[in-house]
Amino acid sequence: MTDQNTIRWEQDTDGVVTLTLDDPGRRANTMNDAFRASLAAVVERLVSGKDAITGVIITSAKDSFLAGGDLRQLIQVTDANAARFAADVEQTKACLRTLETLGKPVVAALGGSALGGGLELALACHHRIALDSPSPRFGLPEVTFGLLPGGGGVARTTRLLGVLDALTKVLLEGPRYTAARALEAGLVDELAANPTELLAKARAWITAHPHSVQRWDAQGYVIPGGTPASRGLAAILPTLPATLRKKLRGAPLPAPHHILAAVVEGAQVDLDSALRIEGRYFVDVVRGQTAKNMIQAFWFDLNTVKAGGSRPQGHPRRPVSKVAVLGAGMMGAGIAHVCANSGIDVVLKDVSVQAAEQGKDHSRGLLDRAVARGRTSETGWEEVLARITPTAEYADLAGCDLVVEAVFEDVGLKREVFAEAEKAAAPDALLGSNTSTLPITGLAEGVRRQEDFIGVHFFSPVDRMPLVEVVRGERTSDAALARALDFVAQIGKTPIVVNDSHGFFTSRVIGTFVYEALAMLGEGFAAGTVEQAAWQAGYPVGALQLADELNLELLLRIRDEKRPADGDGHRAHPGEAVAETMARLGRPGRVRGGGFYDYDGSGRRTGLWPGLAATFPAHGDPARTDLHELIERLLFAETVEAARCVAEGVLTSTADANIGSLLGIGFPPWTGGVLQYASGYPGGLPAFVARADQLAAAHGERFTPNTLLREKAARGETF
Secondary structure (H helix, E strand, O other), X not given: OOOOOOEEEEEOOOOEEEEEEOOOOOOOOOEOHHHHHHHHHHHHHHHHOHHHOOEEEXXXXXXXXXXXXXXXXXXXXXXXXXXXXXXXXXXXXXXXXXXXXXXXXXXXXXXXXXXXXXXXXXHOOOEEEEEOOOOOOEEOHHHHHOOOOOOOHHHHHHHHHOHHHHHHHHHOOOOOEOHHHHHHHOOOOEEEOOHHHHHHHHHHHHHHOOOOOOHHXXXXXXXXXXXXXXXXXXXXXXXXXXXXXXXXXXXOOHHHHHHHHHHHHHOOOOHHHHHHHHHHHHHHHHOOHHHHHHHHHHHHHHHHHHOOOOOOOOOOOOOOOEEEEEOOOHHHHHHHHHHHHOOOEEEEEOOOHHHHHHHHHHHHHHHHHHHHOOOOOHHHHXXXXXXXXXXXXHHHHOOOOEEEEOOOOOHHHHHHHHHHHHHHOOOOOEEEEOOOOOOHHHHHOOOOOHHHEEEEEEOOOOOOOOEEEEEEOOOOOHHHHHHHHHHHHHOOOEEEEEEOOOOOOHHHHHHHHHHHHHHHHHOOOOHHHHHHXXXXXXXXXXXXXXXHXXXXXXXXXXXXXXXXXXXXXXXXXOHHHHHHHHHHOOOOEHHHOEOOEEEOOOOOEEEEOOOHHHHOOOOOOHHHOOHHHHHHHHHHHHHHHHHHHHHOOOOOOHHHHHHHHHHHOOOOHXXXXXXXXXXXXXXXXXXXXXXXXXXXXXXXXXXXXXXXXHHHHHOOOOO
């Protein structure tokens, strides 16, 4: 082994060197300082002893091949240390370049996932063989962390696949391919059935190709599809920036732009120059705040949540074997489907067998589409549907160890169905409500075992939305919370934990986003301008479109239910008047066939309602609108409210807050989540608080930062 103890060297009597990546201090190999030093030492040894070497196999002793860059180091790169970081990156790339120009065949034997830097190392090999197993993933997902590949991934995929395929299949979306799909995409060259065959195939390839060179180093090589100067590409490339802008809708995400630029510029020069171009763009995004926000959220915070950071200790894991879903409407049917699709037997109950069967039809439709797309088999289709039993009888809930209620948002109705379900289900069944706003503590008063009552708030559409908001009532036990989190993990969803309140965290915060947009409309900003502000902020849909989906009647009913609890403390939001007007006009949203948008008979959105101009006349020239002001109003409205949730104890985990806002309510990914946005605001929390005070002075006290924000800013803290 090398002195750095991360790469093991073995050379057999045939002269084949096997380099085994094995960092003894970590569960996964990463491109940290120790790895870079080990790589440099190994490459130097290969060069000095290459006359006695017939070939090189690079493999791993870990479950994965190489996990990529050390994100703990990347998140610490600043303007002050960027030059040193850039030098380290260039040194690593130089090692990879030496490896691929060694003059000996080099094979990557990928027995596990090779993502990011792991695939970049494999791309520097002459041949890549992957283990044909369902688990490993292959790709360059850096863009999902606000980054671009910086270890040669941009330059080499461009030369391997061509400009357009590198962009669309690998770089701009960052997909994570299975081994079979990676073979189809051209990222790996062949598959092996098991680890023994993997190494045997690697040796066989070395024997058959004793004088290997990279295809892009071979004489006469041409980039697939041509260079940007080629006639075909020259006609297409000018459209790519506009296409990218249309897709991003103005959201401040530098990584996709940098990827596009690095590919196009790098395709016009030799590989060594392309690697330098890639490196400059890489360092530029790494030192920026967007990458730091996204790394914090989509790596550190997400892993904290998925690892059970909020799960009480001391409670054994207890999988659900049979779940009762009460209510076969869109939410109940969706919950039944994801449970059945995860191998859990489901009793789907509604007021009639016919209604319950219609709920099962929802699952049938999803499975039909999955079969058509090759994502499941006919056998899988039958197995999932066989797990769903429609019924109208509570007696059929016998043996269910989990009850999930998804009936209409009415306290009396929910208590009624829970009273019956509790008697029929297993004596110790966990009792979960899918309510999105009604306090769990109050609903629990309708059952005998209040310690086993908890909120399990799914998001629509259930089959696609990854988040479940687990809501702990005042009497919910630690054991019940642990069971709920185990259930969410069992069905492949991501849980966050919040404490009880009206609207909990997600519904409460997203309401401020919608109402702020409605207030803008009432102030005389054109509807298109309001939607543009949401898009450029990075939200997945326009705020008025979201209002239509949520239904203004529901938002107003939630407000009315909360008013008694607020008492004299209720402060009407200016957006409420706009919601009331639309509801009075019979246009509360999509569910009624009309809202801020028009819809055709199938419910498809056809455009903004022409009557908006007369109902809420626009003032001033839209071209002179300060769109940045509108963008910050939307972002600050949610962030200030989230800080209130922290102060009130609704939120107890920053990771839960950030992941909940990103996966549940569409807070812009570039921010890193609702609390990370405040921490990462230019100038930090002090600047965020100062800006919030400016917004409060201009638009109302709803933007006033609470004591928690002011104190953390004064102490120089972050969330």
